[in-house]
Amino acid sequence: MRVHAQRAGALLGGLMFPAVSLADWTLNMTPGVTGTSNEIFSLHMIILWICVAIGVVVFGVMFWSIFAHRKSQGYKPANFHENTLVEILWTIIPFVILVVMAIPATATLVDMYDTTESDVDIKVTGYQWKWQYEYIDEDFGYFSNLSTPRDQINNRQAKGKNYLLEVDNPLIIPVGKKVRFLVTANDVIHSWWVPAFGVKKDAIPGFINETWTRVDEPGTYRGQCTELCGKDHGFMPVVVKAVPQEEYDTWVAEQKVAAEKERELTQKDWTMAELMERGEKAYQTACAACHQADGSGAPPAFPALKGSKIAIEDMAAHIDIVVNGKSGTAMQAFGNQLSEVDLAAVITYERNAWGNNTGEMVTPKEIFDYKNEQ
Amino acid sequence: MSAVADTHAQDHHHGPAKGFSRWLLTTNHKDIGTMYLIFSFAMFLLGGTMAMVIRAELFQPGLQIVQPEFFNQMTTMHGLIMVFGAVMPAFVGLANWMLPLMIGAPDMALPRMNNWSFWLLPCAFLILVSTLFMEGGAPNFGWTFYAPLSTTYGPPSTTFFIFAVHIMGISSIMGAINVIATILNLRAPGMTLMKMPLFVWTWLITAFLLIAVMPVLAGVVTMMLMDINFGTSFFDASGGGDPVLFQHVFWFFGHPEVYIMILPAFGAVSHIIPAFSRKPLFGYASMVYAVGAIALLSFVVWAHHMFTVGIPIAGQLFFMYATMLIAVPTGVKVFNWVATMFRGALSFEAPMLFAVAFVILFTIGGFSGLMLAIAPADFQYHDTYFVVAHFHYVLVPGAIFGIFASAYFWLPKWTGHMYDETLAQTHFWLSFIGMNLAFFPMHFLGLAGMPRRIPDYALQFADFNMVSSVGAFMFGATQLLFLFIVVKCVRGGKAAAAQPWDGAEGLEWTVPSPAPYHTFATPPEVK
Numbered sequence: 001m002r003v004h005a006q007r008a009g010a011l012l013g014g015l016m017f018p019a020v021s022l023a024d025w026t027l028n029m030t031p032g033v034t035g036t037s038n039e040i041f042s043l044h045m046i047i048l049w050i051c052v053a054i055g056v057v058v059f060g061v062m063f064w065s066i067f068a069h070r071k072s073q074g075y076k077p078a079n080f081h082e083n084t085l086v087e088i089l090w091t092i093i094p095f096v097i098l099v100v101m102a103i104p105a106t107a108t109l110v111d112m113y114d115t116t117e118s119d120v121d122i123k124v125t126g127y128q129w130k131w132q133y134e135y136i137d138e139d140f141g142y143f144s145n146l147s148t149p150r151d152q153i154n155n156r157q158a159k160g161k162n163y164l165l166e167v168d169n170p171l172i173i174p175v176g177k178k179v180r181f182l183v184t185a186n187d188v189i190h191s192w193w194v195p196a197f198g199v200k201k202d203a204i205p206g207f208i209n210e211t212w213t214r215v216d217e218p219g220t221y222r223g224q225c226t227e228l229c230g231k232d233h234g235f236m237p238v239v240v241k242a243v244p245q246e247e248y249d250t251w252v253a254e255q256k257v258a259a260e261k262e263r264e265l266t267q268k269d270w271t272m273a274e275l276m277e278r279g280e281k282a283y284q285t286a287c288a289a290c291h292q293a294d295g296s297g298a299p300p301a302f303p304a305l306k307g308s309k310i311a312i313e314d315m316a317a318h319i320d321i322v323v324n325g326k327s328g329t330a331m332q333a334f335g336n337q338l339s340e341v342d343l344a345a346v347i348t349y350e351r352n353a354w355g356n357n358t359g360e361m362v363t364p365k366e367i368f369d370y371k372n373e374q
Numbered sequence: 375m376s377a378v379a380d381t382h383a384q385d386h387h388h389g390p391a392k393g394f395s396r397w398l399l400t401t402n403h404k405d406i407g408t409m410y411l412i413f414s415f416a417m418f419l420l421g422g423t424m425a426m427v428i429r430a431e432l433f434q435p436g437l438q439i440v441q442p443e444f445f446n447q448m449t450t451m452h453g454l455i456m457v458f459g460a461v462m463p464a465f466v467g468l469a470n471w472m473l474p475l476m477i478g479a480p481d482m483a484l485p486r487m488n489n490w491s492f493w494l495l496p497c498a499f500l501i502l503v504s505t506l507f508m509e510g511g512a513p514n515f516g517w518t519f520y521a522p523l524s525t526t527y528g529p530p531s532t533t534f535f536i537f538a539v540h541i542m543g544i545s546s547i548m549g550a551i552n553v554i555a556t557i558l559n560l561r562a563p564g565m566t567l568m569k570m571p572l573f574v575w576t577w578l579i580t581a582f583l584l585i586a587v588m589p590v591l592a593g594v595v596t597m598m599l600m601d602i603n604f605g606t607s608f609f610d611a612s613g614g615g616d617p618v619l620f621q622h623v624f625w626f627f628g629h630p631e632v633y634i635m636i637l638p639a640f641g642a643v644s645h646i647i648p649a650f651s652r653k654p655l656f657g658y659a660s661m662v663y664a665v666g667a668i669a670l671l672s673f674v675v676w677a678h679h680m681f682t683v684g685i686p687i688a689g690q691l692f693f694m695y696a697t698m699l700i701a702v703p704t705g706v707k708v709f710n711w712v713a714t715m716f717r718g719a720l721s722f723e724a725p726m727l728f729a730v731a732f733v734i735l736f737t738i739g740g741f742s743g744l745m746l747a748i749a750p751a752d753f754q755y756h757d758t759y760f761v762v763a764h765f766h767y768v769l770v771p772g773a774i775f776g777i778f779a780s781a782y783f784w785l786p787k788w789t790g791h792m793y794d795e796t797l798a799q800t801h802f803w804l805s806f807i808g809m810n811l812a813f814f815p816m817h818f819l820g821l822a823g824m825p826r827r828i829p830d831y832a833l834q835f836a837d838f839n840m841v842s843s844v845g846a847f848m849f850g851a852t853q854l855l856f857l858f859i860v861v862k863c864v865r866g867g868k869a870a871a872a873q874p875w876d877g878a879e880g881l882e883w884t885v886p887s888p889a890p891y892h893t894f895a896t897p898p899e900v901k
Contacts, residue, residue: 025837026822029754037754044751051741054705059734062712066730071652071719078717081654090709091702098698101748106691108750113687128527153830155436163435164832188523189617191682191757195823200753202683204618205522206611209684226757226825228516230523231442234828298443300510301529327612330527 030196033217037198039108047101054094112198115210118180120173126183126190126203126225127337128330129232129289133171136182138252140259143337144169145285146235153235165222168285170239174248175218183209187332191227194240202227215242230330232289266340266364272348275361279349282342286334287350295354301330306354315351315360319370322347335371340364389891398493401485403470404889406492408788410467411781413495415857417459418774420503422850424452429812429846432839437830445829446514447506453517454535457635458542459499461773465638466491466549468780469577471788473553475882475889476571478562478898483555491548498541505531516827518628521609521620525601532602536595543588550584553577562881564900568659571880575662576641579669583630583637586673591627594620618683625676633672636736636768637665639776640707643729645880646783647711650726651718652877657710664703664710671700681752690749697747701740708737723875724798728779731771731806739767742817757827760820766813770849771806778805778856783878785863786870790888793863801859804852811845 031041069075123141125132134141144167151157153164160166173179183192185203193200194213201211215221223238243251284293287305291297295306305311310318322343325333334343344364351358390396390405400406427448431439440448470488474481482488505512510529513519524532557578561570570578597620600606607613609620648655655661677685677693685693711733720726742764746752755761778801785793815838820826824835831839870887881900885893 025818026834027818029821040750040754043748044745044754047745047748047751051744055737055741058708058712058737062715062730062733065712065715065718066720069651069715069717069720071721075717075719077651077653077719079653080717081656081658081714083657086713087657087660087706091706094702094705095699098701102695102698105694105748105750109687109690109694112750112753113690153437155438159435159833162832164830188527189520193825195754198754200682200756204611204683206615206617207684223823224825224828228446228520228523228827230514230527231446233446234442234825234830 032196032198033215033219033221034197034199034213036108036112036213037196039104039111040198043105043108046104050097050101054097112211115180115212117178118212119177120179121182122171122173122179123182123184124171124192124203126185126187126192126229126236127332128187128230129225129236131171131190131192131225131236131238132186132337133169135252135255138256140252140255142169142255143285144171144239146237148235162222164235165224165237165239167237167239170220170241172241172243172248172251173213173215174245175215175242176245178212178214180210180212183211186337187330188229189227190225190229190236192223192238193226194221194223194238196221196223197240200226215240218242218244262339262341266368268364270341270344270361270363272352272361275345275348275363276352278341279345279347280353282338282346283349283353286338286342287346290330295350295356305350306356311350312356312358315362318347318351319343319362319367323367323371324374340367340371343367399489401481401489402891403474403482403485403488404788404891406482406488407467407470407472409492410463410470410495413492414460414462414464414467417455417463417499419853419857421452421455421460422853424448424455425846426850428452429843431829432831433843434840435831435833435836440829442829443511443514446516446827447512449827450513450516450519451502451506454502454513455499456769457517457631458539459495459502461635461769461777462546463495464777465577465580465635465773466546468573468638468642468777468784469549469553472784472882473556473574473577474560475787475885475893476574476880477557477560477565478881478894478900479556479560480892480894482552483559484552487548488552491545491552494541494545494548498538498545501534501541502538505534508534518624519598520624521598521601521617522611525598525609528602533599536599539595540592543592546584547588550581550588553581554585557581562894562897562900568662569900571641572644572655572658572661573638573641576637576644576665579665580634580637583634583669583672587627587630587634590623591631594623594627597623618680621680621683622676625679626673628679629676630669630672632765632768633668635773636776637669639732639773639780640665642776642780642783643711643732645878646725646729646779647714647733648718649783649875649878650723650729651715651720653714653718654879655710656713656716657706660706661710664706667703668700671696671703675700678747678749678752681749682756694747694749698744701744701747704740708733708740723782723795724793724802725779725783725875727799727802727806728775728782731802732775732779735767735771735775735810739764739772742767755820757825758820759816759824759826762826763813763816763820766816770809770813775805778802781860783875784882785860786874787882787885787887787889789864789867790870790886791863791867792870792874793859793867797855797859797862801852801855804855805849808845808847808849808852812842812849813845815839815842815845 029044031038121136123134123136131144147166147168148164152159183201183203185205190203192203197213199211199213201209221240225236290302291305297304323335325331341364344362344367348361351360431445508531513535515524597608601608607615609615609617644655675697678697746755782798819835819838824831872886873883
């Protein structure tokens, strides 16, 4: 009997609190790993203690009145209701405290705004709902997508340690170098935040914001998008890996080679099966968030592709909408987001998956020519 | 709260009409006040229900109850309904009931417009709530509706949302004009400006804020309307527009708006604390000047909501200093309330409990506001749960506790009955505990790095979210008790004297309880 009760209890506990063992009860901000984040942390602690001190005094007097000056204990009320000196004092004293507080805050702010003399420049672009990182000086870039499986989000699978804070391709930066971020967005406003760096900057379409960091400790640092950007706002984390300089240099060299290989793939002769295989993968990362894995979409904002006119009839219109997007809607222009190979693969996949059996395919070369003609 | 008795005690006017037309056609400030209060409580329950959906989804990590699309609709509608449907109309209701009684006027200055400004509200909210049932769902871009998420990327129902905001705005502006006209023209002989009760003062200043900023809100939604339907590009960068312009215009409205929601509560609390301390308000004049200073400063701090958008450092510094400055007059008010309590003869009936909790918890919200004002630190706090904790601390124990305190304080005057004190104190303690349990852990979540407006979160945030949800359910359920207490008080209870609180002062206590349908047909003399 007791065993059963224990098991039932354990089961219930397991169902109710799957995360408790992994969770913690952090109360305060953490200092982070950069000079900026440490300065912010100390400002935070100063202002917090100032508030605590004022609170102790004000609430102290108040609680003293609440306990000592009660009608039920026969306390007779005083009748004072004015004192100009007191009013002047409690106007001036807080003002002086604020001036004292403003001085270090100003110094930190000036430092945070100094984006000059950077060693590495990276362009960060927010998309619904992923980040793009472009290494401006090195001529390569890539997208960073949430890598937490959908099954974990929908509670069909146990949640991993970095649930919702993990991506397929993290941003890689060298330690000890001043890295400047040029932050912008492609569609709506996003905000790029890494708490451990003390860096948060809004990514605004049509504008480029600047911010910078210098990380001294190698490690993986996690953050999230912090500006509501639509349906999957909670599912576009930021992951940054700070690595030693040599490791960074090797990685950059590899990325350049890989980027070159990718460009060569455009010229290869692709078969239907190869395109379908690649297309399915590309579809899952680029399209499935809105149009769903089974092509059913979420009308009216996100139309179904399964059986849609564009996907089974007019090939030219299909290529146009994927490459150029549709203005005034959430359909983005994928022409610059995906490689020619992926564009061709996705379009081929959409024309042949989920019963859209057109049997038609488009090759990377055709996409390449299409884009050149525009 | 429909127990305005027709006693014919003071005059020979007719009483209220019978049936539905009494409410539809009334120009009586007491009837209209009652309707505003009932309407705002209904909206409070509706917006609260949406908060319960949000907290249920956030009870544990993963998506359990709603999908992200609907979650975003819930956060948006919760915010819009609470701000424009619950808090603002509740204060207008209190103003309608109490301003004429406090200044010795027979009614509001513009009674027919008064009727119209009320009846526009149910229409506006019918439109707003109906968007939930439209194709594509309700607005899902947050109550701040930042462009281009709300324009290019908004659901089709956005146009209906804009129309609803326009109607609400017209209603608010007319209400504000009425308040100003009443206060400036209908005061009893001898009531100079510096003899006005503080609730009248705070409402006068609030009304000026409303007239100044509601047209700005109307402007920004009209620009959205043009962008969505008529091909303009105010906020669309690809057409030469500027998404940040939206935020500047919105927050030029939005920051004074938060004072619109708190200043009347300042006024009410400045009556309740002296009444239950049996001691005059400390520093009346400095209280008036402080409210004026807060109102003026509220126009020059809007960009502190935008520290991370990339405004130049000079702007950043200006808005940081200006925002920090607001702490000074706000501090003066808190010090004055505490000095009023000091060496009084305190008793703790429900209005006083809510008022004391107001001072303590609003001050905590003020502290976190001061922290948020420090621009470099704001880079860490911005758009996290720390902000959610901050504004719920100023709005729930601030605005809403202020409304509860006022309701218990004046219920005897409205209904002629005393409310059930035991139940009211239960309502207070459950609200107090539930509210702190719901919102205090949000400070920790924000500092640990949890962004706001997310339907699902990383595992390290699980524990405090669960605590917060439990507190929210407790707070939400407790509000049904308030409904019960009010209904019980309307239907019966110990008869209330004209002056049920021994320390309360003001003209409203010179008329019988319940207040007759028509009061002050002949203006009283104020010495």
